[in-house]
Structure formats: C-alpha cells, structure tokens
Amino acid sequence: MTTVAAYAAPAAKAPLERTTIERRAVGEYDVLIDIKFAGICHSDIHQARDGWAEGIFPMVPGHEIAGVVTEAGPGVTKFAVGDRVGVGCMVDSCRECDNCKAGLEQYCVKGNTGTYNAVDKNGEPTYGGYSSHIVVDENYTLRIPDGLALDEAAPLLCAGITTYSPLKHWNAGPGKKVAVLGMGGLGHMGVKIAHGLGAEVTVLSQSLRKQEDGLKLGADHYYATSDPKTFEELAGTFDIILSTVSAPLDFGAYLSLLKTDGALVNVGAPEEPISVNLFSLIGGRKSLSGSGIGGIQETQEMLDFCAEHGLGAEIELIAASEINEAYERVLNSDVRYRFVIDAATI
Ligand code: NAP
Ligand code: ZN
C-alpha cells in the first residue's frame, strides 16, 4: 500500500478537500500511473452530491485520467515505464460474461467496477483521478497516442467515448443529419466527433451564447431551444439526436425533430426520472435509446480516431484548489468546455 495525495468529498454534498488515500501495491498485471491531468465530468458532481444513489464516502471522483506509467507489474505486457496512458470510467469487470467477451465491458452482466464510488474484487472502495497516482490493471488502461496532448486527452476518457460509441453504433457519417443536444463537456466532443465522422451536425443549445464556438468546433448549424420557432423549423429533420443534457427534458418535443426511423439517443444522466408520451415514438417508428461510455477496445479506437483527426477536448486547466468553484460553474452550464485539474497541484 502507498499513501498518495487526493481531493475528496468527505460526505455527500460536502465541498471537496485535500486528503490522502491508500493505493494498493502494484500487482502482477497492474501499472502504477503518475496522474498528470484529471477531467471534471458532470457525473462527478452527480455522485459527490448523492444525486444518483447513495455514494461511498469519502469519495475521490475523477474518471478522465491521463498520466504516465511509472511502474509495471511482472506480468504486464501491454505497457512499459514511461508510456502515456489513460483510465476512464471503469477499472475492472467480470471478464467472462457475453458482454465482457464481446468488448462491451461497460455492460458487464455482473456490473463493471467503477473507477471510483465502487467496491473492487478485494472488497476495497475505489478512488478516482483527483489524485496524484492510481494503480490499475493493464487490461483497463488505455494508450494515449503521441498526437494528443495529455491535458486535452484526459476528457476523451469519458466525454470522448460516451459520444463516440453511440455515434458509431447509430451510424453517424456522411449523409446523416445529427443533432447534439447540450454543448457542455460531452456535447462539445459530440460535435467534434460527429463532424469528424462526416455527418451534418446541428447543435441544439439553450441559447445562442456559444454559437461561434460550436461552428468552429465543426457544427454546420446552431439553434437555441429556448426559441419555440426552432421546433417548428426543425420538425422531422434528424436521423440521430444525441442528448447530453444533465437535467430532465421534455423528450417528446425533441422526438418531433426526428425523421421517420430516427433515433433519440440519450447519454445524459439526470437525477430525476422523466415521462414520455409513447405516441411520439409510434408516429414515425422512432426510437428512444440510451448508451453508456464504451468498451475498452472501442475506447482505444476512439483515442486513435481523435489523434488522427486532431480532436482534443477544449479545456480550462485549473488547480485542485479550484474544484469546488468549477463544480458550481458546471452546474450553471458555464463551462468551455471541460475543466481539467492539473494533478501537480493536488
Ligand atoms: P455538462 O458539461 O454540464 O454539459 C451538460 C449540458 O447540458 C450543458 O452544458 C447545457 O448545454 C445542457 N443543460 C444543462 N442543464 C440544462 C437544462 N436544464 N435544460 C437544457 N439543457 C441543459 O455535463 P457533461 O459532463 O457533458 O455530462 C452531461 C450528462 O451526461 C450528465 O448528466 C452526466 O452525468 C452524463 N454522463 C453520462 C455518461 C454515460 O455513459 N451515459 C457518461 C458521462 C456523463 P447548453 O449550455 O448548450 O444548453
Ligand atoms: Zn464521465
């Protein structure tokens, strides 16, 4: 066991503060990672504030981790000391179920082990990336290609894969009209990736405040959802709507923007349930679906795709002492477009 520095929420809804945690000794198939950067995902805030379910406290959030390998266990074959690596939302899964075997570890039937706010195989709580170091099994560690800067790569480990996976699954590409709903951390990567895949991209944001940025990131069109005319003008337009919104929405209104056979794919994880009038699906053979992060192999594919297309995240680098302030700004949709913690300040 090694004692390392971290930022933790000592209890639900309490501000995060500096502390120390224990990391397990490096096992046969583990790598020890010197964390350089950790992104702040809205999921960190939902969990640190007990918005989803009862959390495990103290909680060290962070599942957008980029760093460098400083030690490798004797059985490690995929990584060596000095390699640039990343860790996303999960650090283990059963490895035996049909989903794990199919590279869909995120949907492991026994449940994947979250990078934080979970209990690992040894019965120990997991602690995330707001920390100086982490020990992770090499099979749940990703390689960050040379073309990506580590700070801009960190958010790809959640925001990147969570948008890439559904965009690929629902065949976003040339000839497809894709709307990205919400332009925050996930949304801005959704815009970049959908554009990189060759789709025609529309941003649906609450206002036109970020329009100039959206068009620069690769959107072809940008609309404010606060304007009722948007819904008239865009009725029946999209093949795919990717909702990244963190709050409950009137999905019925957005389903009206789909073409026949279109899909509204939700990745947002609001804290309250929503109700949907099913007639908005029946009239047009539409689907309402969900998607969670992505498998390990697909996450590597996404990192390689982003490196090839020069798609790092747009980030605001902060010191660890600014985490609580950053949380407030994310809650106010005041993020352009991902806060990333400089782990040297932890
Ligand atoms: P974020 O940076 O806060 O972005 C969310 C965006 O949603 C905001 O920037 C805003 O965009 C829009 N929004 C917020 N409140 C709204 C409201 N009341 N009405 C309409 N639009 C609103 O959050 P994020 O880190 O991208 O995460 C987004 C959601 O995805 C969170 O719930 C998170 O937990 C979830 N998530 C899910 C997965 C998964 O695997 N499915 C993975 C990661 C995160 P505009 O300012 O453009 O309107
Ligand atoms: Zn996340």
Ligand code: ZN
């Ligand atoms: Zn499994």
